[in-house]
Amino acid sequence: MRLVDKVVVSIGGSVLIPEKDDAKYIRDLAEVLKEVSKKVCLMVICGGGKISRYYSNTGKNLGGSTYQLDELGICVTRINAKLLSIALGDVGFDTIPVKPEDCANMASPGKVAVMGGTEPGHTTDAVAAMVAKFCGATRIVNASNVDAVYSDDPKANPNANRYSKMTIDELKTIIYDEHIACKSSIFDPLGVKIAKDNKIDILMINGRELSELKNAILGNEIKGTFINSH
Secondary structure, eight states, rough: OOOEEEEEEOOHHHOOOSSSSOOOOOOOOHHHHHHHTTTTTEEEEEHHHHHHHHHHHHHHTTTHHHHHHHHHHHHHHHHHHHHHHHGGGGSSSOOOOSSHHHHHOOOOOEEEEEEEEOOOOOOOHHHHHHHHHHTOSSSSEEEEEESSEEEEEEEOOOOOOOEEEEEEHHHHHTTTOOOSSOOOSSSOOOHHHHHHHTTOEEEETHHHHHHHHHHHTTTTSSSEEEEEOO
């Protein structure tokens, strides 16, 4: 009997809630996730996006500590996760897990486990990698508002190189260091380390293109970037 692939999707808050027909998008997204959940064991991690940044900036102006600001952001990611869970209906779960291992344990074919952040200091990309590690996932799909990995921010630098395929070591050279901010934060460095150590491939796609998301989850050819961890 063929083992069912386990796939983790890290979907950015800027994809879920950009204030552009959000309810329609989330409803359509839920339908795609329901469909693919019949073929793979699926877990989805939701980011916070600009709503998270709004609360973080407001909290900062009120004198909040970095830890407290992270807590605000985590609350928003869990609200986003609940929105998606509502749209999933019976395919989702009433409970939003708060630990990566709990999310990994909830997942099963025909169901979609959804969660947000976990604790201050961990981005949702890192959480996605942790969930993937716990469940033995074959790939992480990073669904953001950028359609691929670039050598530089394509909005700021129109001459940035676009990559269709790369190794995880090549990805490490263009993301920011764990301690020093630099060129790009396309994927969290802790998440990259976990993926590399556990041989989990990463696929970078535009999360608003649902056909692309479906292909990435099912392991089909994508227009975005395939990052080989082996």
